[in-house]
Amino acid sequence: MRAVEFQEYGGPDVLRVVEAEVPEPGAGQVAIDVAWAGVNFADLKARAEGYRVVSLPHRPGLEVSGRVRAVGEGVTTVQVGQEVAGLVQGGGYADVVVAEAAAVFALPDGVDLRTAATVPTVLPTAHALVHEVGRLRAGESVLVQGAAGGIGTAVGQLVRAAGAGAVYGVTSSKAKAEYALAHGYDDVFLAEAFDQDVRRATGGRGVDLVLDPVGGDTLRRGLDALAAFGRLVSFGNASGAEPWRAGQADLAPRALSVSGFSVLALAATAPDALRELTARALRTVAEGTVSLPVTAEFPLQDAAEAHRLMGGRTSTGKLLLHVD
Numbered sequence: 001m002r003a004v005e006f007q008e009y010g011g012p013d014v015l016r017v018v019e020a021e022v023p024e025p026g027a028g029q030v031a032i033d034v035a036w037a038g039v040n041f042a043d044l045k046a047r048a049e050g051y052r053v054v055s056l057p058h059r060p061g062l063e064v065s066g067r068v069r070a071v072g073e074g075v076t077t078v079q080v081g082q083e084v085a086g087l088v089q090g091g092g093y094a095d096v097v098v099a100e101a102a103a104v105f106a107l108p109d110g111v112d113l114r115t116a117a118t119v120p121t122v123l124p125t126a127h128a129l130v131h132e133v134g135r136l137r138a139g140e141s142v143l144v145q146g147a148a149g150g151i152g153t154a155v156g157q158l159v160r161a162a163g164a165g166a167v168y169g170v171t172s173s174k175a176k177a178e179y180a181l182a183h184g185y186d187d188v189f190l191a192e193a194f195d196q197d198v199r200r201a202t203g204g205r206g207v208d209l210v211l212d213p214v215g216g217d218t219l220r221r222g223l224d225a226l227a228a229f230g231r232l233v234s235f236g237n238a239s240g241a242e243p244w245r246a247g248q249a250d251l252a253p254r255a256l257s258v259s260g261f262s263v264l265a266l267a268a269t270a271p272d273a274l275r276e277l278t279a280r281a282l283r284t285v286a287e288g289t290v291s292l293p294v295t296a297e298f299p300l301q302d303a304a305e306a307h308r309l310m311g312g313r314t315s316t317g318k319l320l321l322h323v324d
Contacts, residue, residue, distance in 0.1 A: 004093035012304035023098045025072035036064040036117035037092040039319040056304045061092020063120035067112045075101045091304040102271035110286040118292040118318045123281035126154035138163030140208035148176035148320040156184030170194045179316040195221040205223045216241025229292040235261045293317040
């Protein structure tokens, strides 16, 4: 089979298509003939910085859709030939991938394989940010960093469906701002002065919920943009800054709270919670509540081009690799 891997860290050019042995599922695992693989910023960080890489060579890819090729001992949740989506800890850029059965989900009616590949990381994360961790209440205001990305696109629609009073986004360019405005946002600010813009837009009050995948100084400014009793959810560190810290001196004066979320960590520590979260996410796609636009797709052998597009910070929505 074909697989994309890198043997050293660096730019997109380190990605290589190689021939590899077809993996077999062990107990509690599922082998999937991959149809589509999602491209995520975490894949770029793995390639460039070794993010979540245990050893080299490494195959990137955290989410796939396809058909069940084989099941290991004890697996009863899916059957051979069934169309599924899967969350993996790596290796998704390949013809065949093995996933833990707890992170493989049968597709409901109305969800095709191409759409399903956008789901495993993006939609469970978006649902958790809005409901389980962010605990959005109707009428509250929300500020979303990376509003034009895959998660930002989903969050904009989910918070609107949940009855948010005002939905603000932050992007790195005017072109991305225009894209975000078409996916549920009331106003979109550029990153340079978003905290000042939020205060102006809210009459100095601030917002009730901030969702931040950037970290570093952006997270600190997000705290400043919160209203009294506001919540901030950190779900990434795209800036590459030193891990942030927020103590009583930062939070107590306005009774703020900070929490975190990682879909990969949840898959490792609480797989049952992930299954419930993903089932709800898939239902919103099947019912038409959320639509995740695929804005670019590449054949598997052009994975480097997908990385170049995402790394250039000009992409919007979701990027996919067409494997099958």
